[in-house]
Amino acid sequence: MAFNITLHPSGSIVARTLSARIAALEQIAPNVLIVTLELPATESFDFRAGQYITLLFDDGERRDFSLANAPHERGLVQLHIRLAQGSLSTRMFTEVLKLHDILRFEGPIGSFHLNPESTKPIIMLAGSTGFAPVKSILDDMAYRDIRREVHLYRGARDRAELYLPHLPEQWAKTIPHFTHVPVLSEPTPACHWAGRTGLVHQAVLQDFADLSAFEVYGCGAVAMLEAARRDFAAHGLPSEAFFADAFTPAPAKK
Structure with missing residues (x-):
């Protein structure tokens, strides 16, 4: 689960519930799986780099994941899932869910993003x-x-x-x-x-x-x-x- 320790205003982007199709599942490290979700062509999803979404599983469980792609990459959502024994997310993405399945999520959420008013290093x-x-x-x-x-x-x-x-x-x-x-x-x-x-x-x-x-x-x-x-x-x-x-x-x- 992700939560913010120190925040700055996130602006007017409003979180909402959307559905997306699993377009790719790629294990790129022993403990990391990249999940790519594809949104319907009729949907737009605006967010700020650094924000996260909440995945809504069919059994009522919810899990938060940071968005790994940049906002200009329209029509998709990329998540980096840490694989761990006993983790619900690991079980869902390695044993239950498969390519082309539909997932629901809420977002975008969170105020972790670049401070637009600063030029500091x-x-x-x-x-x-x-x-x-x-x-x-x-x-x-x-x-x-x-x-x-x-x-x-x-x-x-x-x-x-x-x-x-x-x-x-x-x-x-x-x-x-x-x-x-x-x-x-x-x-x-x-x-x-x-x-x-x-x-x-x-x-x-x-x-x-x-x-x-x-x-x-x-x-x-x-x-x-x-x-x-x-x-x-x-x-x-x-x-x-x-x-x-x-x-x-x-x-x-x-």
């Missing part, structure tokens, strides 16, 4: 499938030619969790002053990893001792974001410059 913090809304925001920035300095710090346990590794290279070509720092917390010898290790938010502090001039956009586990908010504030980040969308695991369906 940005630090983006993404853990696991918290990469999804960050991807949406960065794709949107590239499309709209938003020329703000961006430093993406992406955390994962091992190299396999750094899915869609080609995207940072694309953003470096289309977003001026873009840098990407992947950080692994538990690399194994099989990873052959020569990059940064440890906690991803601590990598930010190793590179930037003073955060007073930045805005931070973070998405991932609650513990990661709470640690980042606390430690970044101690290094000068104003509380109103920290925007976060935290993922809390939904209870397993019995």
Whole structure:
């Protein structure tokens, strides 16, 4: 489930209930499934990069997922599903639902999106499938030619969790002053990893001792974001410059 820690106004886009067809199911990492939903040709779905939707399953269960595609990619919705034992979403998308099935969802929801009134340099913090809304925001920035300095710090346990590794290279070509720092917390010898290790938010502090001039956009586990908010504030980040969308695991369906 996603919830916002720090918000700014989301404007006049109104959430509503829509139906969409499952157009693609692609497992791109051992624990990540990309789900693409196709809207009817007669429907339009407006949202802001970084927002999320709530999937409505037939048994009455509801699950929140960040939108991974950018708003200009009309007619579709892309979700990044973290695969985990005991997860209802994992069971639904690997055992129950199939291509061309119809799903209902509510959205868009949430105020996690780029602050339109700021020109400050940005630090983006993404853990696991918290990469999804960050991807949406960065794709949107590239499309709209938003020329703000961006430093993406992406955390994962091992190299396999750094899915869609080609995207940072694309953003470096289309977003001026873009840098990407992947950080692994538990690399194994099989990873052959020569990059940064440890906690991803601590990598930010190793590179930037003073955060007073930045805005931070973070998405991932609650513990990661709470640690980042606390430690970044101690290094000068104003509380109103920290925007976060935290993922809390939904209870397993019995």
